[in-house]
Amino acid sequence: MSSDVRFTDFKSDKQPTWCPGCGDFGTMNGMMKALAETGNDPDNTFVVAGIGCSGKIGTYMHSYALHGVHGRALPVGTGVKMARPDIEVMVAGGDGDGYSIGAGHFVHAVRRNVDMSYVVMDNRIYGLTKGQASPTSRSDFETSTTPEGPKQPPVNPLALALASGATFIAQSFASDALRHQEIVQQAIEHDGFGFVNVFSPCVTFNDVDTYDYFRDNLVDLQEDEDHDPNDYKAAEKVILDSEKEYQGVMYQDDESVPYHELHGVTENMSDIPEDAPEDAMDLVREFY
Amino acid sequence: MAEDLNWAIGGEAGDGIDSTGKIFAQALSRAGRHVYTSKDFASRIRGGYTAYKIRTSVDDVQSVVDRLDILVALTQRTIDENLDELHEGSAIIYDGERSWEAEIPDEMTAVDVPLKSLAEDAGGAIMRNIVALGAACAITGFDVEYLDEALEKRFGGKGSKIVENNKEAARLGQEHVEENYDLDHLGYNLETTDNDYVLLNGNEAIGMGAIAAGCRFYAGYPITPATSIMEYLTGRLEDYGGHVVQAEDELSAINMSLGAARAGARSMTATSGAGIDLMTETFGLVATSETPLVICDVQRSGPSTGMPTKQEQGDLNLTLYGGHGEVPRFVVAPTSITECFWKTIEAFNLAEKYQTPVFLVSDLAMSVTEQTFPPEEFDMDAVEIDRGKLVDQDEVDEWLDEQGRFRAHAVTDDGVSPRAIPGTIDGAHMSTGLEHDELGRRTEDQGERVQQVDKRYRKVETAQEREEWDYREFGDPDAENLVVSWGSNEGALVEALGYLEDEGVDVRVISVPYIFPRPDLSEEIEAAADVIVVECNATGQFADLLEHDTLTRVKRINKYTGVRFKADELAEEITEQLAAEVPA
Numbered sequence: 001m002s003s004d005v006r007f008t009d010f011k012s013d014k015q016p017t018w019c020p021g022c023g024d025f026g027t028m029n030g031m032m033k034a035l036a037e038t039g040n041d042p043d044n045t046f047v048v049a050g051i052g053c054s055g056k057i058g059t060y061m062h063s064y065a066l067h068g069v070h071g072r073a074l075p076v077g078t079g080v081k082m083a084r085p086d087i088e089v090m091v092a093g094g095d096g097d098g099y100s101i102g103a104g105h106f107v108h109a110v111r112r113n114v115d116m117s118y119v120v121m122d123n124r125i126y127g128l129t130k131g132q133a134s135p136t137s138r139s140d141f142e143t144s145t146t147p148e149g150p151k152q153p154p155v156n157p158l159a160l161a162l163a164s165g166a167t168f169i170a171q172s173f174a175s176d177a178l179r180h181q182e183i184v185q186q187a188i189e190h191d192g193f194g195f196v197n198v199f200s201p202c203v204t205f206n207d208v209d210t211y212d213y214f215r216d217n218l219v220d221l222q223e224d225e226d227h228d229p230n231d232y233k234a235a236e237k238v239i240l241d242s243e244k245e246y247q248g249v250m251y252q253d254d255e256s257v258p259y260h261e262l263h264g265v266t267e268n269m270s271d272i273p274e275d276a277p278e279d280a281m282d283l284v285r286e287f288y
Numbered sequence: 289m290a291e292d293l294n295w296a297i298g299g300e301a302g303d304g305i306d307s308t309g310k311i312f313a314q315a316l317s318r319a320g321r322h323v324y325t326s327k328d329f330a331s332r333i334r335g336g337y338t339a340y341k342i343r344t345s346v347d348d349v350q351s352v353v354d355r356l357d358i359l360v361a362l363t364q365r366t367i368d369e370n371l372d373e374l375h376e377g378s379a380i381i382y383d384g385e386r387s388w389e390a391e392i393p394d395e396m397t398a399v400d401v402p403l404k405s406l407a408e409d410a411g412g413a414i415m416r417n418i419v420a421l422g423a424a425c426a427i428t429g430f431d432v433e434y435l436d437e438a439l440e441k442r443f444g445g446k447g448s449k450i451v452e453n454n455k456e457a458a459r460l461g462q463e464h465v466e467e468n469y470d471l472d473h474l475g476y477n478l479e480t481t482d483n484d485y486v487l488l489n490g491n492e493a494i495g496m497g498a499i500a501a502g503c504r505f506y507a508g509y510p511i512t513p514a515t516s517i518m519e520y521l522t523g524r525l526e527d528y529g530g531h532v533v534q535a536e537d538e539l540s541a542i543n544m545s546l547g548a549a550r551a552g553a554r555s556m557t558a559t560s561g562a563g564i565d566l567m568t569e570t571f572g573l574v575a576t577s578e579t580p581l582v583i584c585d586v587q588r589s590g591p592s593t594g595m596p597t598k599q600e601q602g603d604l605n606l607t608l609y610g611g612h613g614e615v616p617r618f619v620v621a622p623t624s625i626t627e628c629f630w631k632t633i634e635a636f637n638l639a640e641k642y643q644t645p646v647f648l649v650s651d652l653a654m655s656v657t658e659q660t661f662p663p664e665e666f667d668m669d670a671v672e673i674d675r676g677k678l679v680d681q682d683e684v685d686e687w688l689d690e691q692g693r694f695r696a697h698a699v700t701d702d703g704v705s706p707r708a709i710p711g712t713i714d715g716a717h718m719s720t721g722l723e724h725d726e727l728g729r730r731t732e733d734q735g736e737r738v739q740q741v742d743k744r745y746r747k748v749e750t751a752q753e754r755e756e757w758d759y760r761e762f763g764d765p766d767a768e769n770l771v772v773s774w775g776s777n778e779g780a781l782v783e784a785l786g787y788l789e790d791e792g793v794d795v796r797v798i799s800v801p802y803i804f805p806r807p808d809l810s811e812e813i814e815a816a817a818d819v820i821v822v823e824c825n826a827t828g829q830f831a832d833l834l835e836h837d838t839l840t841r842v843k844r845i846n847k848y849t850g851v852r853f854k855a856d857e858l859a860e861e862i863t864e865q866l867a868a869e870v871p872a
């Protein structure tokens with residue numbers, strides 16, 4: 001089936017209820033194209049979505065999917081992939097979902113290096129709950145719950161990933177369709193945990209981190225011939241650079257060994273062999 | 289009744305109390321004797337009083353009693369803590385060479401064995417507890433060769449030198465007693481039989497049941513007393529093509545297990561009280577996404593961090609009612625270690641047949657108790673696996689709508705929908721914690737909402753008709769006095785029957801392994817003159833349920849000291865309650 005899969009096969013018949021102009025449209029298109037382009041089809045793909053405007057993505061895509069509870073998408077994806085190494089797993093959510101309520105899981109998913117991709121739609125705001133500060137909001141960004149700004153530095157998700165031992169760290173921009181798709185594709189193809197933070201503007205609640213802002217400020221690492229993603233120091237440099245916004249693959253460890261290889265978790269766990277219980281007789285003998 | 293012996297070793301945590309006790313229990317089991325063990329332990333790693341107690345008989349023993357015959361005391365506190373249970377004929381093994389001056393009541397037999405120096409003679413002070421085991425064999429006339437077998441089992445992996453040294457340590461202990469004391473075995477003659485028993489605890493039985501049931505994925509986060517399930521499964525589950533993950537917390541553990549279950553693997557997580565609290569949000573998602581998942585709660589004393597190493601059955605309401613909104617579930621509570629095995633298997637079948645979360649509720653007492661059983665009680669041939677409406681490639685078409693979309697939440701008569709797992713062509717669908725239509729798509733349509741809520745509850749109705757929600761029964765079926773209990777109290781109750789019989793009190797005991805759905809006990813309760821509900825909690829959570837079901841007031845025996853019921857104590861309490869008035 002996979003050879004003639006088109007990206008529209010990953011589209012569900014539900015019409016998105018996102019605000020016209022929301023960055024999540026572009027983010028989703030890129031994800032669907034990347035999945036199709038990497039030879040996957042809806043019947044062998046599992047998409048796990050978080051909670052938020054971003055998390056609705058699971059509803060608008062077509063595949064095996066679970067739309068979970070707030071912040072817990074990564075553990076779900078981890079479980080799916082461990083049980084089914086044969087299935088392509090993609091996890092998606094927002095900055096609040098991933099770096100606030102789910103921050104603990106983020107760190108651990110990164111260090112587990114399970115072979116799946118994680119796409120975060122970073123709009124630097126809580127969209128679905130109507131405009132409160134998110135962990136990536138600027139410290140002076142005024143919102144309904146932070147009238148004078150959060151007055152604390154934003155989380156740098158890329159740095160958090162790097163510090164946690166990530167093997168693939170990238171950033172893209174929803175409206176730069178081709179680059180975004182390419183980057184997600186690389187994350188899917190990476191042997192291990194492929195993390196992509198996507199600038200996905202919220203046109204309703206965030207008038208600072210806008211399309212124009214990113215268009216004017218974004219530096220593409222592809223154009224920087226000096227940047228070698230395999231070079232940890234170089235990655236550190238761009239990731240910790242608070243002056244500029246980058247897109248591209250910041251870091252990739254080509255030698256990384258994904259979880260399933262390291263732990264020998266390669267079997268499809270969905271079948272139970274006919275004679276399974278009888279085979280387990282040794283378990284009783286152990287207690288003699 | 290055959291003579292039964294109550295033996296204990298006590299000292300500080302870190303003194304190797306647990307493994308010494310286990311070795312002796314194993315030796316007794318090898319000798320074809322029944323064993324029932326209990327542990328006292330404090331919530332600290334070094335220091336703090338710990339004891340391992342063994343009751344053994346050629347008859348079946350299922351509980352502890354208030355009597356201690358032989359005590360290996362590594363500290364004075366061990367003696368002080370157990371004074372109540374020691375009696376005139378008790379023997380206390382202690383090391384007179386050590387710096388503490390043992391204060392042993394005059395009427396008891398003090399057996400001074402230089403544990404440390406004899407152990408050193410055998411090759412190392414670390415074996416002093418083994419010297420004590422040799423001494424205990426001498427006192428009771430128990431053949432040390434059984435101890436040798438247990439030592440081989442325990443240390444075999446560490447090389448023959450270690451095994452030989454340990455055997456030597458046991459011999460030195462035995463000889464010391466034989467040469468210096470003329471105890472005439474204190475009147476004991478520990479009979480042996482040809483029976484082959486297996487010795488295991490409740491958590492091991494749950495782990496073994498999970499593997500037998502085809503569980504492939506387990507994620508958990510360490511918490512007493514559930515951790516040993518994860519420890520048991522680690523390595524073993526892998527041998528059967530599965531995998532164990534130590535997650536970063538319980539939120540992650542249940543979500544990973546949910547992910548694996550949706551991917552088609554039989555999947556389980558286990559925790560205790562506080563961990564169940566954390567899992568509760570996802571519990572609702574498991575139910576609305578109709579994912580088969582076994583969630584095991586090994587109860588301990590709450591609330592909050594409570595008494596983490598103490599017995600309680602206080603989470604019944606949590607497992608029954610936990611979670612916002614209204615969520616169908618099954619709550620199954622094994623009543624014995626064998627039942628831990630069988631009910632775990634049943635939990636997996638229920639979960640898949642009805643695509644519903646199943647709470648498997650155990651408790652601390654059961655989880656740490658090692659008990660002997662004939663191996664046939666864990667007959668793997670009798671294990672049946674039922675995967676419910678898992679559709680294969682050929683059946684998928686039946687469940688597609690006109691547009692070719694898979695109806696993962698199809699509204700059916702029995703409330704159970706078809707289940708397609710990833711890789712099944714045309715079975716792709718989304719599931720969500722949001723209210724949804726048959727296709728899994730979000731809806732707030734009133735009609736669809738009601739249909740889905742009804743559908744989910746219909747599964748419970750269907751299960752109520754199709755499954756047997758029966759109970760276990762002991763004692764005199766015609767007795768006027770009815771005692772009802774759930775969980776691990778069964779053993780002590782069954783033994784209490786013997787004591788009651790001696791006093792001429794006839795009792796019918798009903799032990800209920802199903803909390804929801806549960807058997808209808810109206811007739812049984814109506815037929816009884818007196819009904820007493822026994823449980824390890826302060827408020828009587830199960831008694832409340834029975835009163836609610838039958839509109840009848842019941843008497844209650846509640847224990848919430850952190851210590852399990854003892855058979856003789858229960859017999860006394862039952863007699864007292866029978867004499868008391870029924871509450872207004």
Ligand SMILES: Cc1ncc(C[n+]2csc(CCOP(=O)(O)OP(=O)(O)O)c2C)c(N)n1
Binds near residue numbers: 051052054126
């Ligand atoms: C446990 C819990 N707490 C709070 C919420 C409410 N909630 C829904 S979405 C959301 C924030 C979403 O923000 P983000 O992840 O940035 O996604 P966006 O909507 O901006 O795409 C919150 C707090 C919830 N659903 N569950």
Ligand code: SF4
Binds near residue numbers: 024123203
């Ligand atoms: S509120 Fe913001 S994030 Fe949500 S759909 Fe609208 S634009 Fe997108």
